[in-house]
Amino acid sequence: MSMAFQQALDNVTRVRGVRGAMLVAGEDGLIVAEALMEGVRGNAVAALAASLQKRFRQAMEAAAVGMPHFLHLQGEGGTLIIVPAPDGVLVVAVGTPDMNVGLVRLEMLRAAESIS
């Protein structure tokens, strides 16, 4: 894994409440890089994030708001955030329901910029 990728992910996981961050190939949902806490199922997160992003991309294109550049799924017990990078890679983070979404968002956008 390149240092740049690892650094980008570390900056995301440093935010309180983040349980893991990863870079995922948007087309096939395979892991490119990861920084996960124990118990987080990386392969499942990668595959599901890619699929979710693809599904919402279709809905948003139909609604004429363009390709999504930030997705935030809120569950009762946790949060999933996806930020597509320009080259088709997704920056994905999972965390607790109360994680600082604003800060995570900033770090994920930076990560997306740094890897493209």
Added chain:
Amino acid sequence: MASDIKVMSAELARDPQSVVFLELGEALRRRGQLEAATGVVLGGLEHHPEVAEGHDLYARLLVDAGDFMRAQQVWSGVLERSPRHLGAHKGLGFLAFRENDLETALEHLELALAADPADQSVVRGLQTVRDAAAEAEVETAAETAAAVEELAGEDHIFAGLEGAEHGLLLVDDRGRVLGGRLLGAHGVDASDAVAAFLAGAAQEAERTAGMLGLGKWQWLVAEGPEGNVYVTPPTAETLLLIQRDRSVPSGRLAMLAERAGDLARQWLEGQQL
């Protein structure tokens, strides 16, 4: 004028088959002597039933006398013999306009104009009818819009909510629109397409939340270059989508979603009664 009438009357007395009956009839009509004019014209037509101008003049006399139905019959007869007859098209155009049949009036006056493009009375008549037709079209459009508005308001789920007409959509879990409306590019209604994709996307959200141990999914925000979308399930079988431009922050979308969700639940309960 009076002397002309005397001269023409004398000529017609000498020769009852003379075509001077046309000029004489017209002169008498202009003087308001409708009865005399009608007698002259009918007399002339007995000798010259093929003269279309005579029938045209007779029809105008009928109009002067208020017998519009008979005038229409006479002009229609003229057109059977002479389909491009200027006077008959003008007359029928006038009668149609009088009956507010603007389409027929336009048709006849346009044919009249084709028969004589220099006839200023036709040009003016055509303009009058076109103005009336345009006015009628505007009125019809306004009435239709009002009717649609009224119908839409009758069972509008999100009535009174900001953006209810273009950025709120309630769909069932099979991708069918239940209420609201979403406008896509160029103001085209994109409700059905978005509903179809949204149902699949929501299933994916549910699956993702479940498999990743995030618990029951509550909502999803997606930000795009042209706007933001907020999706939440107000009930287990439905999805609510709110779309706004990027100036509306996601926190406000959440507040709006809460109110829209309450309305959706009330409406759904009402449907089950």
